[in-house]
Amino acid sequence: MPVAIAIPDHVGDDMASLYAGLPVALAPGLTFHANAQFDVDVARQGIQHEELNK
Amino acid sequence: MLLDKEFSTRNLINDASKIAQLVASVVCTRFLKNPARAWQVVPLLGDVGTIGDRWLAGQIAALVDTVQSRVRNSFAIKVGATTKNLTELAYEGAPIEGLLTQHEADGLRPGRTLLPRSVRGTGSRWQDVLTALGNSERIDVDNAPDLFDWQDDDLGAQAGTRSDRRAAR
Numbered sequence: 001m002p003v004a005i006a007i008p009d010h011v012g013d014d015m016a017s018l019y020a021g022l023p024v025a026l027a028p029g030l031t032f033h034a035n036a037q038f039d040v041d042v043a044r045q046g047i048q049h050e051e052l053n054k
Numbered sequence: 055m056l057l058d059k060e061f062s063t064r065n066l067i068n069d070a071s072k073i074a075q076l077v078a079s080v081v082c083t084r085f086l087k088n089p090a091r092a093w094q095v096v097p098l099l100g101d102v103g104t105i106g107d108r109w110l111a112g113q114i115a116a117l118v119d120t121v122q123s124r125v126r127n128s129f130a131i132k133v134g135a136t137t138k139n140l141t142e143l144a145y146e147g148a149p150i151e152g153l154l155t156q157h158e159a160d161g162l163r164p165g166r167t168l169l170p171r172s173v174r175g176t177g178s179r180w181q182d183v184l185t186a187l188g189n190s191e192r193i194d195v196d197n198a199p200d201l202f203d204w205q206d207d208d209l210g211a212q213a214g215t216r217s218d219r220r221a222a223r
Contacts, residue, residue: 003072007080007095029102029114031095032077036069049109054070054116 006033018047070117078124085131089173093180097121100182126187131173138167140189145169147194148178154193162200163191 008014008031016030017023020038025046027034038047047053077095084092097118105111130137144159144166146152152171159168169190174180184190 003069003076005073005076005080007077009091025107025110026105027110027114028105029097029099029118031097031101034073036073038069046107047110054113 002035002037004035006035007031020044020047070113071120074117074120074124077121078128081121081125082128082130085129086137089131090175093175093183096125096183096186098182098186100186122186126189129187131169133167133170133173140184140187142167143169143184143190144193145181145184145190147192148181149195150193150198151178151181153198159193162193162197166191 004019016027017033018025018027018038019033019035020040021035022044024038024040024044039050039052040047077097081092081095084095099115099118102111102115102118105114126140129140131143132138142165144163145168146154154162154168156168159166169180169184185192
C-alpha cells in the first residue's frame with residue numbers, strides 16, 4: 001500500500017495533516033504531512049480508533 | 055478491493071512504521087547535506103498540541119517517538135572533514151550559547167566536539183532537538199564556572215577574552 005510524506009523546506013505556519021488520499025485530520029506536532037490508506041470514519045473527519053490505523 | 059482486505063490489513067498495520075522510517079531517512083539525509091534546515095523537520099513531543107481526539111494524539115506521540123528513535127540511531131553530521139554522531143557531540147545551553155570555544159568544550163566535555171554554529175540554523179530548535187534525542191552532552195551555565203579555575207595557559211589564545219568575560223560578570 002502506498003505511503004507518502006511531504007516535508008516542508010522552510011518553516012511555516014502550516015499545520016501537518018494526515019491524508020487518506022484526501023485530508024482527513026490535522027496532526028499538530030508532526031513536522032510533515034503523511035498519507036496512507038488509513039481507515040477513516042464515515043464523515044472523513046478523523047481516522048478509526050483501531051489497530052489498523054496504528 | 056474487498057478481496058484484498060486481508061492483504062491490505064497486513065500492510066496497513068505497518069504504515070506508521072513506514073512513515074517513521076521515511077521521515078527519519080529524510081531527516082538524516084538533511085543533517086548530512088543541509089543541517090541548518092534539518093532541525094525543523096525533527097518532530098518534538100512538546101509540539102504536539104491539544105487534539106480533541108485523545109486516541110489520535112497518542113498515535114501521533116508514538117509516531118514522534120518512533121521518528122526520534124530512528125534519528126537517534128542514524129544521526130550523523132559533518133564537522134569539518136569528519137562525520138560525528140550524537141555521542142561525539144557537545145552543545146551549550148541557551149544561557150551560554152556562543153560563549154564557548156572547542157578548546158573550552160574539550161576541557162568541560164573531553165572527547166566531545168562542540169556543535170559548529172554553522173549547522174545550528176536559526177532560533178533555538180537545534181537545542182530542543184538535541185535535548186530530545188539525547189546522547190549528546192549539554193554544557194550548562196552550571197558547568198561554565200569551572201572555566202574560571204583554569205590557568206591562563208590552559209585557556210591559550212582565549213585567556214584575554216576569558217578574563218574580559220570574567221570581569222564583565
